[in-house]
Amino acid sequence: MTAAVSCFDSSVAGQMLQVDESLRRILEAVPLPDQSEDVPLHQALDRVLAEPAISAINVPQQTNSAMDGYAIRAATRGGALPARFEVVGPLFAGQCWDKAVAASEAVEIMTGAPLPVDCDAVVIREAVQRTGAFIQFDHAVAVGENVRQAGEDIARGSCALAAGTLLRPQELGLLASLGYTHVRVFKRLKVAVFSTGDEVVAQGQELAANAIYDTNRYSLHGLLGRLGCEVIDLGIVADNPQAMVAVLEKAAAAADVVFSSGGVSMGKADYIKSALEQVGCIGFWRIAMRPGRPLAFGHLGDTPFFGLPGNPVAVMVTFMQFAQPALRKMMGQSHWQPRRxxxxxxxxxxxxxxxxxxxxxxxxxxxxxxxxxxxxxxxxxxxxxxxxxxxxxxxxxxxxxxxxxxxxxxxxxxxxxx
Structure with missing residues (x-):
């Protein structure tokens, strides 16, 4: 294998970088997604839209009542109060009123029922006094009061959800209301994960006095799972240059992103750097932050690589501050930022x-x-x-x-x- 050209930026090599500068460099280096697939709507939770969702209908489809009450012709009242209307019938959701409604008449209407063509407002049930077939109220009613106009939520032909939208339960409900059965989403990221260090042992093995159980791989499994990534678990890699080169080559061939934990502190930087540069182009940074000062980032061929610290809290914090924004960009959420x-x-x-x-x-x-x-x-x-x-x-x-x-x-x- 031909050794990769070093990607160390001589202007920053050995310097202490600020968090914002480090994140900027990482986001500039990772790609946007270019592969997508159609999935059934009920399987699209936590996926990212690959194309805009355009509405083929108005939402609501028809002008309808927002409340239980009485539909009237407010525009013809001229502001005269009090008013007395004859109730000419009930109208339920799912029905249509196909008769004329006079200025002195009202239609008892339920929430969601289409507004009669002649009517332009709804007086809520609690605001009227009803005596037999007649209602009376003593307040002004504006045109459009308690009425949902057709298309006021989403108009036919408009963009309901933009490409890059993360599909949460509420987005799935919205797409369902538009009649979607399938959506085009970006493919899930495949992420390879391994831990390093002769002192790291797997659960179930005897824990020697100088050893620790592998913690970080499980935390990374959980973090990546929450992001909807497919995790390729490559286990624990010994402090051996040949073993490290072999696992890096395997990871780069199988995954969209590669994560390791441990081995990027100053004490082991030369050993890790030597192995990584045989496979890719890696930069070691010292970041002005606590916890998580050491970080390795670069590429194994075309595959982004993150070398996270070894301490468990540092792994999670650096993942949240650097890996999560990068992964979300690669998932299609190019403008994501953490909530603050x-x-x-x-x-x-x-x-x-x-x-x-x-x-x-x-x-x-x-x-x-x-x-x-x-x-x-x-x-x-x-x-x-x-x-x-x-x-x-x-x-x-x-x-x-x-x-x-x-x-x-x-x-x-x-x-x-x-």
């Missing part, structure tokens, strides 16, 4: 100017109705229990030296992924 909110700190959070800190936090609405966030406690990059207890990351930017009790702070809720 501003909360009031109920704890002091450690930070340092010049780096971005991601502390694990627990956010809630307090008795005063304010969004607040407290620390989960110890924030070491190996304390996986902090991720279990947390429901958000507290994002402390590189211009902030500290966050004190009562300060405003940005949080990233876990609802997007965890």
């Amino acid at each position: 909110m501003v909360a009031q700190a109920e704890s002091n959070f450690r930070s340092r100017a010049g780096r971005t800190d991601y502390s694990r936090g627990i956010c809630r609405i307090n008795d005063a109705g304010t969004l607040v966030v407290a620390s989960t406690g110890k924030q070491g990059s190996g304390i996986l229990s902090s991720m279990v207890e947390a429901n958000c990351l507290v994002e402390i930017g590189d211009n902030t030296e500290k966050v004190a009790l009562g300060d405003q702070v940005v949080i990233q809720p876990f609802s997007d992924l965890l």
Whole structure:
């Protein structure tokens, strides 16, 4: 095999990159999807639309009543109050009124029923007094009141959902309301995952004094599964250059993206770098963040590669900040960004100017109705229990030296992924 030309950018090699700069470089380097498929609508949950969904009908299809009440001709009333109308019949959803309606008449109408052609407003049932076949009310009624116009939600021929839309349950319902039975979506990403290190052992094996169970591969399985990726599990790879080259070649041939965890700290950078450069074009970066400073990113041939840190919390945090946006772009969500909110700190959070800190936090609405966030406690990059207890990351930017009790702070809720 011919060794790949090094992709190390001499202008940044060895430098400490900021989070935004690192993410920009990664997003510029990963491709948009180019393969799609038709799937039944009921199997399209969490897939991404590959083409716009154009409505073939008006939604609602007909002008109809938004409330239970009485349909009248408001435009001919001239504002005269009080008004008395004779009820000439009931009209239920699924029926049509094919008779003329005089200015002094009203049609009892149910929610969703098509508005009689002569009528232009609905008086809600609770606002009228009915005596036998007559109703009376003492307030003004505007044209269009309590009426849903045909096509006011979605007009025939308009774009109901844009390409790149993630299909959640509500989008599936919308497409079903338009009569869709199948949709064209981007194909699922195939992602290869492996762990590295002689100290890493599989569950079920004896745990020696100097060993640790493989944690990161399972976290990555879960994160990738939540994104709808197909995971190719390549297990644990020993600290051996030949084994590393072999697994990288296998991964690049089988997957759209490759992830490893461990082996990218400064202590092992030369060994990993040597193996990776035989297969691809890899850049090692030091990122001004905590946790998760070391990161390897590049390509194995045409396949993007992420070398994540070894500490469990660092793996999850770097995945959320760098891998998730890249994967979502490759899935077709090219403009996705993590959800961010501003909360009031109920704890002091450690930070340092010049780096971005991601502390694990627990956010809630307090008795005063304010969004607040407290620390989960110890924030070491190996304390996986902090991720279990947390429901958000507290994002402390590189211009902030500290966050004190009562300060405003940005949080990233876990609802997007965890």
